[in-house]
Amino acid sequence: MVADVVAPAPAARPQIRIEGAVKSFGGHVVVDVDELVLGDRPIEGLIGPNGAGKTTLMRMIMHSIPLDRGSVTLRPVDGPEVALSKLPADQMARHGVVKSNQVITDFDKLTILDSLLLASTEHRYEQPYRVFSEELVFERYGSEIARYLDYFGFTDARALALSAGEKKLLDIIRCLLVKPSFLMLDEPTAGLPGELTEKVMATIREIAAAGTAVVIVEHDLNVIWSLCDEVHFMAEGKVVLHGDPQSIREHRTVVEKYLGEGHV
Amino acid sequence: MLDWLDAFLITGLFEVVMIAGLGLLLHLQLGLARIANFGVVGFWGVGMYTFGVLYVKVDWPFGDPWQFLACAAAATLVAGLAGALVGWLISDLDIDGVLVVTLGFATAVQIVATTEADWTGGAFGLGGLGFPYDIGTVKENEFVWLMITGLLVAAILFYVWRVHRSPYGRLLIATGGNEPLARSLGKPTFRTKLWLFVVTSAAMGLLGAMEAVMVRYLDVGHIGISITLAAIVGLVLGGTARVWGAVVGTVLTVGLFDIVIRTYLPLPREWYSQALPVMREVLFGLALILVLLFRPLGLLGDMRRDQLMRKLHGR
Numbered sequence: 299m300v301a302d303v304v305a306p307a308p309a310a311r312p313q314i315r316i317e318g319a320v321k322s323f324g325g326h327v328v329v330d331v332d333e334l335v336l337g338d339r340p341i342e343g344l345i346g347p348n349g350a351g352k353t354t355l356m357r358m359i360m361h362s363i364p365l366d367r368g369s370v371t372l373r374p375v376d377g378p379e380v381a382l383s384k385l386p387a388d389q390m391a392r393h394g395v396v397k398s399n400q401v402i403t404d405f406d407k408l409t410i411l412d413s414l415l416l417a418s419t420e421h422r423y424e425q426p427y428r429v430f431s432e433e434l435v436f437e438r439y440g441s442e443i444a445r446y447l448d449y450f451g452f453t454d455a456r457a458l459a460l461s462a463g464e465k466k467l468l469d470i471i472r473c474l475l476v477k478p479s480f481l482m483l484d485e486p487t488a489g490l491p492g493e494l495t496e497k498v499m500a501t502i503r504e505i506a507a508a509g510t511a512v513v514i515v516e517h518d519l520n521v522i523w524s525l526c527d528e529v530h531f532m533a534e535g536k537v538v539l540h541g542d543p544q545s546i547r548e549h550r551t552v553v554e555k556y557l558g559e560g561h562v
Numbered sequence: 563m564l565d566w567l568d569a570f571l572i573t574g575l576f577e578v579v580m581i582a583g584l585g586l587l588l589h590l591q592l593g594l595a596r597i598a599n600f601g602v603v604g605f606w607g608v609g610m611y612t613f614g615v616l617y618v619k620v621d622w623p624f625g626d627p628w629q630f631l632a633c634a635a636a637a638t639l640v641a642g643l644a645g646a647l648v649g650w651l652i653s654d655l656d657i658d659g660v661l662v663v664t665l666g667f668a669t670a671v672q673i674v675a676t677t678e679a680d681w682t683g684g685a686f687g688l689g690g691l692g693f694p695y696d697i698g699t700v701k702e703n704e705f706v707w708l709m710i711t712g713l714l715v716a717a718i719l720f721y722v723w724r725v726h727r728s729p730y731g732r733l734l735i736a737t738g739g740n741e742p743l744a745r746s747l748g749k750p751t752f753r754t755k756l757w758l759f760v761v762t763s764a765a766m767g768l769l770g771a772m773e774a775v776m777v778r779y780l781d782v783g784h785i786g787i788s789i790t791l792a793a794i795v796g797l798v799l800g801g802t803a804r805v806w807g808a809v810v811g812t813v814l815t816v817g818l819f820d821i822v823i824r825t826y827l828p829l830p831r832e833w834y835s836q837a838l839p840v841m842r843e844v845l846f847g848l849a850l851i852l853v854l855l856f857r858p859l860g861l862l863g864d865m866r867r868d869q870l871m872r873k874l875h876g877r
């Protein structure tokens with residue numbers, strides 16, 4: 299009752315609305331989301347069994363795979379709505395929508411520092427005629443990059459990233475350097491040792507507190523329960539449940555399909 | 563003057579400078595952005611013929627050097643436009659598609675140069691070109707042109723060297739290495755590749771104009787695949803990913819063949835028109851196979867961003 303009277307706080311974070319979004323591979327429907335709004339709460343989780351379509355859904359939002367049907371719309375904090383599903387993939391970041399990758403992805407040949415400078419650098423410094431702008435770019439972004447590198451314990455940023463863990467972290471730091479307003483993280487802590495998982499979680503909390511909407515896909519449910527304000531449960535391409543972590547955790551369907559009996 | 567200088571040597575050196583220039587531009591496309599352009603000679607030929615036709619067929623109200631400059635500028639521009647067209651066509655293609663389109667483009671240029679005989683002289687060729695200055699004997703004029711072209715290629719080398727040390731170079735390497743990832747970070751990779759193609763093709767066209775002045779007589783046999791092959795072999799032998807790769811490789815291939823073998827080996831006269839070009843092609847092909855087998859990254863090896871970053875940003 300009280301909630302109805304109190305006017306809802308203005309949405310200080312961008313939202314993404316997915317409507318009628320369908321994607322199939324070889325006749326097999328992988329994602330079929332009728333309606334889903336992401337970004338209502340600072341940190342939201344997207345969970346579900348293997349093959350539920352979580353990664354595919356996020357890639358559809360990023361338009362790195364085209365939709366068969368439906369639309370994805372961004373409602374920024376200020377300014378008009380943006381039809382993301384009509385934009386080329388390289389314009390997502392300009393609208394603040396960024397995603398880290400589940401599968402390890404890196405630029406071969408580029409060093410750690412290169413990779414991070416690339417993420418930071420505004421495109422106007424990357425024109426063919428601006429071949430003397432490296433120093434400027436380093437002055438501008440070097441210290442922020444150094445802060446992340448120190449925090450995550452990189453010892454030699456002038457080398458290539460070697461381990462899977464380094465590349466995973468690098469992928470996340472790159473996303474952060476783009477200054478996202480809507481950040482999607484696809485299994486950000488998978489394969490990371492405990493103390494780095496803690497650091498990644500702390501970083502997520504920090505940027506969410508600063509106004510970025512965060513959506514995390516994660517199989518490590520401890521991460522989900524401790525970070526998320528809201529959880530979406532996905533199974534067989536559909537988002538079947540939403541709720542706060544506590545209610546999702548105890549929901550029959552979730553327990554049956556995902557957590558297994560005897561979990562609670 | 564210049565008695566010590568053999569006329570063959572000037573031609574040979576010019577060839578080295580020219581192919582090294584093309585190789586350096588190809589390095590930006592292939593070594594950094596990983597676009598395998600097999601139509602180098604097409605852009606070069608567009609520049610060469612645009613220059614030649616404009617220089618000879620148009621009644622210019624002013625003489626050299628302005629006539630040269632105007633025609634060379636036009637050649638650069640037209641080659642740049644051709645680069646835009648081809649760059650746009652290949653922007654979304656995989657490596658096979660790029661091969662077909664670029665090779666097809668180079669072939670089309672040669673065919674147009676042959677069939678549009680009213681303009682280009684077709685199979686007979688196009689004469690009436692000359693140096694935009696006259697300081698004495700042909701040899702002296704050629705020597706000066708060699709120097710000027712050398713300076714131009716040195717400038718290209720400097721540009722390439724700077725690209726490696728700039729955010730632009732980083733973007734090219736990222737685009738070549740993992741385009742979807744670069745896109746997800748907000749990099750407009752299509753536009754980047756397109757502009758790369760415009761700029762490098764324009765420069766190839768300018769080199770074509772420089773060649774036209776040096777040879778002074780254009781015939782369609784001049785814009786065959788052997789130019790592309792020489793640039794590719796030079797670059798791959800030296801090291802596709804390295805700044806100096808094209809230079810080192812070209813000196814070792816074109817330099818060795820066109821200067822040492824052609825100029826200094828006592829070969830029978832009748833070999834020069836028929837046997838030598840074939841020999842050259844065979845040897846270059848062989849060099850390419852050997853280097854791909856035993857040292858696929860070229861003599862200079864792979865890109866060393868770690869060393870470069872240490873040099874640029876300390877530690």
Ligand SMILES: Nc1ncnc2c1ncn2[C@@H]1O[C@H](COP(=O)(O)OP(=O)(O)OP(=O)(O)O)[C@@H](O)[C@H]1O
Pocket residue numbers: 323324328346347348349350351352353354355400
């Ligand atoms: N490019 C593709 N081609 C064909 N099938 C695909 C493709 N991408 C995903 N799939 C299929 O779509 C389904 C959903 O995959 P997706 O990666 O989205 O699941 P997920 O929920 O992220 O799973 P996980 O938790 O294992 O990462 C799977 O059955 C997968 O095999």
Ligand SMILES: [Mg+2]
Pocket residue numbers: 352353354400484
């Ligand atoms: Mg997944």
